[in-house]
Amino acid sequence: MSLAAETHGFLSPTGVEIAFLLVGLVTFGAALVTVTTKQLVHAALWLVVALGGLAVEYLLLTAEFIAWVQVLIYVGSVVVLLLFGLMLTKAPIGRSPDADSGNRWAALGVAVAAAAALVWVVVDAFRATWIDLDGPAAGSTDATGASLFQNWVLPFEALSVLLLAALVGAIVLSRKAKTGVSQPTAGKADTGPVTAGRTQASQATPGKTSASQGTAGKADREGTP
Amino acid sequence: MNDALDVAWRLLIIFVVFLTFPLIVGQTEHKVMAHMQGRLGPMYAGGFHGWAQLVADGVKFAQKEDVVPAGADRRIFQLAPAVALLPYLLVLLAIPIGPSKGAVGEVIDAGVFFVLAVMGVGVLGSLMAGWASANKFSLLGGLRTAAQLLAYELPMLLTAASVAMAAGTVSIPGILDAFRWWWLPWQIVGAIVFFVAGLAELQRPPFDMPVADSEIIFGAYTEYTGLRFALFLLAEYAGIVVLCGLTTVLFLGGWHGPWGADGLGWVWTLLKTAVLAFIVIWLRVTYPRLREDQLQKLSWTLLVPLSLAQIALTGIVKVVIQ
């Protein structure tokens, strides 16, 4: 990144910037539809659009590696897991009448607060930094890897431990469900996540080494965004 | 202007490859499978040994009525074939067939991640189809598809990561530049795991439980007819081309070969891809379908540990030779 702000006006739209804005709008719209639509599977598919839009934004910011990891992890795996969970529920084709949550206003408040915090952090961190598109890509795999393992090793390792903890937790939960008195008869709303979590956990049981290394690998891919 | 022409030219070539190679693989499958079963296969369409059978099939599919079930989720149902097919077109962009700069659709910095990410997206098409068909068999097919993807994506990624570690880069031309012949024995376990996991991700026999036609009637595609069904089939065969091409460039050294290094590298790539495609067909003819639990077991208890062992081996050798 180069500090070349003086050569750019605040509103001097080049093609890339216009594309960035438009994709951002599409992503935002898709995200809105994701949380407001009453058709559960549609929500998951709109989530694909939103996550894909994010990947395109990363691409436009020259962060190619992160963009593809975003597609790989979120679109390719997380949404598939989500759909897998949804298929196990009684989600109807068409509207689910009880898809509304009572505390949506609270949720909106939390979302707006989180968004505000993130926007503030990003704006404060980068101010008017411009990415030099003509030079070597600032977000190439080389650059990302170097900065990740030189400057950000500690957060990276912390994330790995976090994910490992989540994995072990999932295994423990699934063990309990196996020996417990009865299978949890969860309501409609949380059948999906519970089952999905159980599946993931039961799939992750083969051995401790594979589990922990798998987590490290996952963190390798997931840590950066 | 010249650049635009160049890009258009490349896209056109990729598109033609995308439309012809899967058909060639499909036709080969017709004939090879037939002969492996002591039959002749198609003999009439086009005159010479039925070479135009798949063209005729395409014409037939195009003529059929496009039916959307009344209870289906119309939009998603109609969109699903495109979602299943397009990723493979994109992946073809990133597979280099020769050492020169002109022999790849587009050089992508994180090529390995690109191809794996985009291939994973293709499965969304099957999931959408399975859910939107409003059919129990389709739903079962979709569920099995999802479970299979989750199980086999991991070994595929791990083995690809092993090659990337060996080469010290995640760009596909970069990996090929770093390739030496002794990588073949070094990465052979990874290659086999990658290939098998890829087959499973494509739902090719013997890993075709999600589409098992004799028990869940082609799974997610039960309700599809005509052109949309043809698109799903095309996606399967495009998937074979992509998987074989990927295995070639990642593990078998792509354009490297014992002879004819200069100028004829693309022949090596195509040859290796063709041999792998033959193996895909061969496996389909030979083995019976794996049961769903066997499928999961194979991945989690065999392929994942093997790929982790491969990564460990790659790391050790890498450290030693440095």
Add this chain to the structure above:
Amino acid sequence: MSRPSPGHRPATTPSGRPRLSIPGSGLAKGLAVTLRTMTKKTVTEQYPDAQPDLPPRTRGVIGLFEENCTVCMLCARECPDWCIYIDSHKETVPPAAPGGRERSRNVLDRFAIDFSLCMYCGICIEVCPFDALFWSPEFEYAETDIRDLTHERDKLREWMWTVPAPPALDPGAEEPKEIAAARKTAEKLAAAQAEPKEGES
């Protein structure tokens, strides 16, 4: 028609001990079987281009050798689904020798088999005492209308030409009754001719 079966080797040795196998050898064997089959000649018969090589006793269609038919009606009565139609009338034949008695004879007017009903059981052929009905390997007699499947005597007579010669007997088989009977007669005749000679001398 018989196809050579790909070499299957049993999993145990003849003495009953299981073969020592390296893991995956079964998979490799499977691959070998399919590959070997691929290099062999296919067994497909390209029917419309090449006529199939049918065994001589193929039950294709029933041919009528009407010269042998005496309108005894046995076939029509034995037919389980009544698909044989026979019409006839009696004719008087003038006496063979002058002053002899006139004979009456059955003349066949119509002999038809409805092949939409026929179930190819072959009882009519078995039951015919005069060898007037035969199996023919001919099978290309599909029609576009089910009523056209009732084939009349001229058609059935035509099919008679497609009836193959009876296959040769197995080596060591009992000789056919006709030949045995003929030979017995011939021997008797020869003996009868030889006896008077002996008496003469």
